[in-house]
Amino acid sequence: MSIYLQALLGGIATGAVYGLIALGLSLQFGVMKIINFAHGSFLMVAMYVTYYTCTNFGLHPLAAAPIAAVVLFFVGWACQRFFIDGIYRKESAREPIGVLIFTTGLWIFLDYFALALLGPDSRMIDSPWSNEVVIMGDLIFTYPQIAGFVIAALVTIGLVAFMRYTALGRAIRATGQDREAASVLGIDSKRVYQLSFAIGLGVLGIAGALLLPMYPVNPFVGDIFGMRAFVIVVLGGIGSIAGAFWGGIIVGILESVGSQVIPVTYAEALIFLLFLGVMYFRPSGLFGVEKE
Amino acid sequence: MTAQGTKHSLWGVLILVLAIVPLFTGSQYVLSIAVMTLLYAYLALSWNVLGGIAGQLSLGHSAYFGIGAYASTWFFVHMGISPWIGMWIGAALAIVAAVIVGLSSLHLRGAYFALATIASAMVIKTMVENADDLLGGPRGMEVTLLRDAPWQFQSTGKEFYYVIALVFVALALLINWRILRSRYGYYLAAVRNDQDAALALGVPTTRYKLYAAMISAAMTAIGGTFYAQFVLFVSPDKVFGANLGVVIAVVCIIGGRGTLWGPVLGALLLLPSEELARSFSGGLLGADMMLYGLLLMLVIWYEPRGLVAIFQRWFKRPVKQGVTK
Amino acid sequence: MTSTTLLEFDGVGKSFGGLRAIDNVSFTVNDGEIVGLIGPNGAGKTTLFSMASGFLKPTDGQIRFQGKRVDGFDPPHICRAGLVRTFQIVKPFGEMTVIENAMVGAFLHHARPQEAREVAARVLQQVGLGARQEQVAKTLTLSGRKRLEVAKALATHPKLLLLDEVMAGLTGVETAEMLELIQSLRASGVSILVIEHNMKAVMSLSNKIVVIQYGKKIAEGTPVEVANDPQVISAYLGGEHAA
Numbered sequence: 040m041s042i043y044l045q046a047l048l049g050g051i052a053t054g055a056v057y058g059l060i061a062l063g064l065s066l067q068f069g070v071m072k073i074i075n076f077a078h079g080s081f082l083m084v085a086m087y088v089t090y091y092t093c094t095n096f097g098l099h100p101l102a103a104a105p106i107a108a109v110v111l112f113f114v115g116w117a118c119q120r121f122f123i124d125g126i127y128r129k130e131s132a133r134e135p136i137g138v139l140i141f142t143t144g145l146w147i148f149l150d151y152f153a154l155a156l157l158g159p160d161s162r163m164i165d166s167p168w169s170n171e172v173v174i175m176g177d178l179i180f181t182y183p184q185i186a187g188f189v190i191a192a193l194v195t196i197g198l199v200a201f202m203r204y205t206a207l208g209r210a211i212r213a214t215g216q217d218r219e220a221a222s223v224l225g226i227d228s229k230r231v232y233q234l235s236f237a238i239g240l241g242v243l244g245i246a247g248a249l250l251l252p253m254y255p256v257n258p259f260v261g262d263i264f265g266m267r268a269f270v271i272v273v274l275g276g277i278g279s280i281a282g283a284f285w286g287g288i289i290v291g292i293l294e295s296v297g298s299q300v301i302p303v304t305y306a307e308a309l310i311f312l313l314f315l316g317v318m319y320f321r322p323s324g325l326f327g328v329e330k331e
Numbered sequence: 332m333t334a335q336g337t338k339h340s341l342w343g344v345l346i347l348v349l350a351i352v353p354l355f356t357g358s359q360y361v362l363s364i365a366v367m368t369l370l371y372a373y374l375a376l377s378w379n380v381l382g383g384i385a386g387q388l389s390l391g392h393s394a395y396f397g398i399g400a401y402a403s404t405w406f407f408v409h410m411g412i413s414p415w416i417g418m419w420i421g422a423a424l425a426i427v428a429a430v431i432v433g434l435s436s437l438h439l440r441g442a443y444f445a446l447a448t449i450a451s452a453m454v455i456k457t458m459v460e461n462a463d464d465l466l467g468g469p470r471g472m473e474v475t476l477l478r479d480a481p482w483q484f485q486s487t488g489k490e491f492y493y494v495i496a497l498v499f500v501a502l503a504l505l506i507n508w509r510i511l512r513s514r515y516g517y518y519l520a521a522v523r524n525d526q527d528a529a530l531a532l533g534v535p536t537t538r539y540k541l542y543a544a545m546i547s548a549a550m551t552a553i554g555g556t557f558y559a560q561f562v563l564f565v566s567p568d569k570v571f572g573a574n575l576g577v578v579i580a581v582v583c584i585i586g587g588r589g590t591l592w593g594p595v596l597g598a599l600l601l602l603p604s605e606e607l608a609r610s611f612s613g614g615l616l617g618a619d620m621m622l623y624g625l626l627l628m629l630v631i632w633y634e635p636r637g638l639v640a641i642f643q644r645w646f647k648r649p650v651k652q653g654v655t656k
Numbered sequence: 657m658t659s660t661t662l663l664e665f666d667g668v669g670k671s672f673g674g675l676r677a678i679d680n681v682s683f684t685v686n687d688g689e690i691v692g693l694i695g696p697n698g699a700g701k702t703t704l705f706s707m708a709s710g711f712l713k714p715t716d717g718q719i720r721f722q723g724k725r726v727d728g729f730d731p732p733h734i735c736r737a738g739l740v741r742t743f744q745i746v747k748p749f750g751e752m753t754v755i756e757n758a759m760v761g762a763f764l765h766h767a768r769p770q771e772a773r774e775v776a777a778r779v780l781q782q783v784g785l786g787a788r789q790e791q792v793a794k795t796l797t798l799s800g801r802k803r804l805e806v807a808k809a810l811a812t813h814p815k816l817l818l819l820d821e822v823m824a825g826l827t828g829v830e831t832a833e834m835l836e837l838i839q840s841l842r843a844s845g846v847s848i849l850v851i852e853h854n855m856k857a858v859m860s861l862s863n864k865i866v867v868i869q870y871g872k873k874i875a876e877g878t879p880v881e882v883a884n885d886p887q888v889i890s891a892y893l894g895g896e897h898a899a
Contacts, residue, residue: 074442074445074446122628122632125632126631126632126635136388136441136442137631137635139388139441139442139445140581140584140627140631140635141627141628141631141632143390143577143581143627144581144623144624144625144626144627144628144631145624145628146624147577147581147620147621147623147624147627148621148624148625148628149624150617150620150624151616151617151618151620151621151624152617152621152624154616154617155612155615155616155617155618155621158616159616258617262573266449266450266453269446270450273443273446302461304457304460304461305457305461307453307457308453308454308457308458311450311451311453311454311457312450312454314446314447314450315435315436315447315450315451315454318436318439318443318446318447319435319436322439322443512769513769514763514767514768514769514772517756517759517760517763517769517772518760518763520749520751520752520756520760521749521752521760523751524748524749524750524751524752525747525748525749525750527711527743527747528743528747528748528749528808529749529760530711530730530731530732531709531711531731531735531740531741531742531743531747531809532735532740532760532761532764532808532809532811532812533731533732533735533736533764533812534732534760535732
């Protein structure tokens with residue numbers, strides 16, 4: 040019994056980090072209605088940034104989180120400003136496929152660029168901190184798991200508060216709901232988009248730093264988590280930040296409890312089936328804000 | 332003959348001549364690249380029916396490719412049925428898969444549909460990977476080596492495959508051409524442009540999208556059989572890989588999806604470039620795929636309608652991506 | 657002189673969750689008529705169109721076309737029966753040329769591309785887009801797009817056309833041209849139900865006016881009768897006869 044409890048709690052911890060990964064995506068989806076297929080690749084970048092910051096400067100992974108966040112924030116801002124915005128405005132409002140295809144190219148390019156630059160090997164950080172555990176009765180929790188859950192939860196709460204209580208946050212939500220109406224109110228949609236994309240990637244930076252102690256990084260690590268992020272966004276509901284968090288927890292639980300019951304490869308397929316199921320039966324997700 | 336007629340005939344002759352050239356180089360290496368180029372042109376043309384003409388962005392076509400490759404191989408290895416026949420079994424199975432995937436996801440909008448196709452392809456890949464006894468699991472299956480056996484779709488010389496690939500591409504072009512000129516093609520274009528408006532004019536949108544998916548899947552599966560017979564080996568990673576599904580779409584999009592020659596142009600640009608990138612980078616890992624990514628971003632940035640539109644702009648023709656070329 | 661009933665709304669109602677968008681609306685469009693459907697914004701007029709053309713299903717009541725029920729059927733079925741709608745926000749097939757747009761409509765009853773092209777060309781002449789056949793649809797002006805919207809529907813050989821605010825956004829001259837077009841359509845045997853905000857236009861066009869407010873029918877009659885109806889006047893906040 041305690042195996043399952045352990046798996047459940049472990050799943051919640053990793054799930055919270057998954058949720059954080061999906062958060063940025065949900066924000067981009069919700070505000071700009073664009074699909075960013077390069078999201079996983081940006082996670083990979085975040086993890087590598089964390090890795091090299093830690094190994095070269097001897098920093099604690101958690102200390103590297105803000106650094107990764109800032110780097111990714113600017114990368115996100117630049118991407119939106121110089122590339123995505125251009126394509127977004129060129130195409131028909133109803134089907135932003137151009138951005139989708141562009142980010143597909145970006146995804147391929149980033150992954151293989153990393154491969155060419157850094158080689159195919161997986162790297163893990165060598166920090167004694169990541170092996171520390173807390174023991175409660177029969178249950179064992181690693182520090183990274185606890186930190187992952189706590190920080191992910193805090194960031195989610197922070198972001199929800201930001202969106203709900205600050206003027207900037209409200210501006211973002213308004214633009215997401217109705218760009219024209221928002222611009223009548225004086226909100227510059229261009230800046231909102233840049234900000235949303237940047238925040239989305241900044242959050243991803245933190246998620247990368249939280250993930251690295253739990254999971255080794257290689258050029259293609261983004262593919263799995265990227266796909267998972269999409270499942271979570273769809274599950275939790277497009278545009279819902281809290282939804283992304285809870286969706287992540289569900290997927291985390293499914294993965295860790297599931298792999299106790301069935302072979303790991305089947306567990307992967309389970310996640311995909313979950314995605315298909317949600318898309319078919321409840322496309323607006325659990326907390327959905329957007330109508331299909 | 333009219334000016335148009337003369338122009339078309341000249342182009343036709345040029346294409347025929349270019350098509351024959353690789354056969355006379357006496358180089359198996361050149362032929363190999365040529366075969367792969369034609370295969371991807373064929374796959375892009377197959378994808379074009381659903382992804383281009385019907386406008387439904389599928390990124391999971393690897394599923395059908397893999398089904399075709401595995402079906403013909405299994406029936407050949409275990410039951411001695413020639414891949415020429417097994418090819419059609421694969422196509423039929425792919426159609427069944429397309430119907431299942433289609434019915435569960437074709438109602439989804441653009442990007443959601445794309446995601447659903449990736450998810451479906453991954454589910455199928457996982458199922459194949461876990462079928463150890465039946466399908467060889469992650470290690471895959473080898474096609475029984477017969478060396479030269481054209482009736483069993485095998486040959487040691489690559490000329491055989493090149494000619495067949497040419498025929499396949501020609502047939503795929505024919506299919507695309509017939510569709511584009513027909514009522515069905517116009518209806519698909521209408522669905523692609525505005526599904527509700529198409530519905531309002533009496534177009535049975537769901538059914539017609541499904542047909543496009545079925546045609547596209549069957550054609551892709553046949554391409555899978557060709558591949559299996561060319562490399563004589565199938566495995567989940569090679570024929571069901573997520574990369575493949577994306578690359579097929581990319582080739583068609585870069586060339587110009589929804590057009591007749593776009594898929595071919597895309598393959599003509601990308602496959603040889605990939606090979607060049609591989610050789611000139613001194614074996615730099617991933618250089619070829621990096622090129623794909625870069626080219627994709629460049630084309631979408633500069634001219635989202637692809638190479639076909641770029642050529643039309645250069646030759647000062649008004650760009651008309653209507654239903655016809 | 658009896659006129660056959662072409663389209664009949666019979667006690668039609670539509671609820672969206674708790675919201676009662678349409679409530680007990682009944683009226684008819686007879687063969688050869690032009691009926692105007694007016695009412696304040698959000699009254700539910702387009703919802704009625706959507707239900708008649710198969711895009712929405714009524715929660716209660718029936719909609720009959722040529723005596724047969726059409727509520728609950730899908731748009732292609734209803735279109736084939738001869739009842740076609742246009743959209744308030746025009747939906748051209750943007751990447752296709754003007755004639756290809758019309759051909760999509762023509763293909764409903766003409767399977768061969770050559771035939772469909774001929775029919776499409778004729779229809780385009782009718783709406784005044786004959787000179788713009790090869791133009792790409794998304795480059796058309798608003799007036800052109802509105803006409804194209806009519807042409808597409810016309811190419812399906814409808815018996816009854818549902819025109820949704822087909823004059824919105826047009827200049828005075830363009831509106832007059834559109835009026836002429838609609839009248840010529842009626843002359844050629846097509847009956848028409850128009851939603852319109854342009855009062856002057858709809859009053860001069862219609863045999864009969866139906867007024868909808870908050871999802872309910874509040875008046876029905878000739879343009880003169882409706883214009884003088886006190887309920888209608890108050891619905892429009894003090895009356896508004898000129899566009």
